Amino acid sequence: MTNPAIAASGLRKSYDGRTVLDGIDLTVPEGTVFSLLGPNGAGKTTAVKLLSTLITPDTGSGDIRVAGHDLATEPQAVRAAIGVTGQFSAVDGLITGEENMLLMADLHHLSKTEGRRVTAELLERFDLTDAAKKPASTYSGGMKRRLDIAMTLVGSPRIIFLDEPTTGLDPRSRHTMWQIIRELVTGGVTVFLTTQYLEEADELADRIAVLNNGKIAAEGTPDELKRLIPGGHVRLRFTDPTAYRTAAEALHDATHDDDALSLQILSDGSQRDLRTILDRLDTAGIEADELTVHTPDLDDVFFALTGSTTVPAQSKETAR
Numbered sequence: 511m512t513n514p515a516i517a518a519s520g521l522r523k524s525y526d527g528r529t530v531l532d533g534i535d536l537t538v539p540e541g542t543v544f545s546l547l548g549p550n551g552a553g554k555t556t557a558v559k560l561l562s563t564l565i566t567p568d569t570g571s572g573d574i575r576v577a578g579h580d581l582a583t584e585p586q587a588v589r590a591a592i593g594v595t596g597q598f599s600a601v602d603g604l605i606t607g608e609e610n611m612l613l614m615a616d617l618h619h620l621s622k623t624e625g626r627r628v629t630a631e632l633l634e635r636f637d638l639t640d641a642a643k644k645p646a647s648t649y650s651g652g653m654k655r656r657l658d659i660a661m662t663l664v665g666s667p668r669i670i671f672l673d674e675p676t677t678g679l680d681p682r683s684r685h686t687m688w689q690i691i692r693e694l695v696t697g698g699v700t701v702f703l704t705t706q707y708l709e710e711a712d713e714l715a716d717r718i719a720v721l722n723n724g725k726i727a728a729e730g731t732p733d734e735l736k737r738l739i740p741g742g743h744v745r746l747r748f749t750d751p752t753a754y755r756t757a758a759e760a761l762h763d764a765t766h767d768d769d770a771l772s773l774q775i776l777s778d779g780s781q782r783d784l785r786t787i788l789d790r791l792d793t794a795g796i797e798a799d800e801l802t803v804h805t806p807d808l809d810d811v812f813f814a815l816t817g818s819t820t821v822p823a824q825s826k827e828t829a830r
């Protein structure tokens with residue numbers, strides 16, 4: 511087995527005596543996406559800063575290796591292997607996108623010719639060629655994020671830390687960013703992604719760790735995490751109160767919501783299960799105005815594990 515891209519044991523950090531990370535273990539295999547999920551203030555950025563050598567862990571932390579290098583004794587080697595795109599953009603708005611890129615090429619000691627080649631290639635790849643000669647301050651939020659990642663890639667990092675890369679982006683820009691992240695991984699890069707969007711972790715991550723109260727509350731593949739909580743349900747909605755009452759009598763095992771005229775029935779969402787529910791409605795001679803199937807998703811896992819109500823992700827109810 512190859513060495514993991516990131517292997518940290520007992521990662522600890524406190525600020526002013528307040529523990530933010532209470533000895534967490536992280537292992538990220540090469541060429542995968544690992545997502546650290548957590549509510550506001552859980553310590554996601556702190557973890558990124560520690561692993562990218564921007565701050566130092568507390569004494570008592572265990573071994574931390576990034577790209578095979580010991581963080582404590584070889585920080586320069588770690589820095590040479592990683593790229594970090596933080597919540598606060600490294601883009602300088604006063605100069606053009608191209609100039610921002612060339613500046614990065616200089617910082618990485620690329621020759622003039624090589625710097626121009628890499629800049630042109632990355633601007634093209636991130637769909638920024640047309641805007642290359644415009645000041646970055648005129649770019650949209652999505653363009654700035656793309657430029658930020660393009661700048662990170664100038665040094666050809668093997669591991670990239672993306673700290674909430676899509677916060678504040680519109681759905682189209684978010685999907686573009688997801689595509690970029692997938693392409694990076696296809697190219698062999700390891701991505702350490704923090705996000706508050708469960709849907710994002712579900713889409714992209716091979717493994718997810720949920721951070722809560724300084725500890726990893728759960729870790730696994732998206733499917734493993736979803737299996738941690740009980741199954742879903744079917745919701746039937748009615749507009750006619752008489753139809754609702756008849757349905758409630760026919761489906762006596764359902765949970766009733768008299769105000770919303772809706773019934774909720776435990777279900778695994780399978781075709782067979784749905785057919786049984788529909789047959790029971792048919793027998794009673796009623797038709798629901800709306801039927802939705804709710805399968806457990808990472809929102810449910812997150813709420814169950816963290817008790818948080820601050821996550822802005824959408825509930826995944828699929829109308830059928």
Ligand SMILES: Nc1ncnc2c1ncn2[C@@H]1O[C@H](COP(=O)(O)OP(=O)(O)OP(=O)(O)O)[C@@H](O)[C@H]1O
Pocket residue numbers: 525526530548549550551552553554555556557706
């Ligand atoms: N330099 C600092 N000094 C003191 N406290 C800090 C410092 N940096 C972070 N903290 C505190 O540590 C906690 C974790 O912060 P961190 O930014 O790592 O959380 P986060 O999970 O990234 O949150 P968010 O989703 O809001 O970005 C917060 O309570 C924060 O106020």
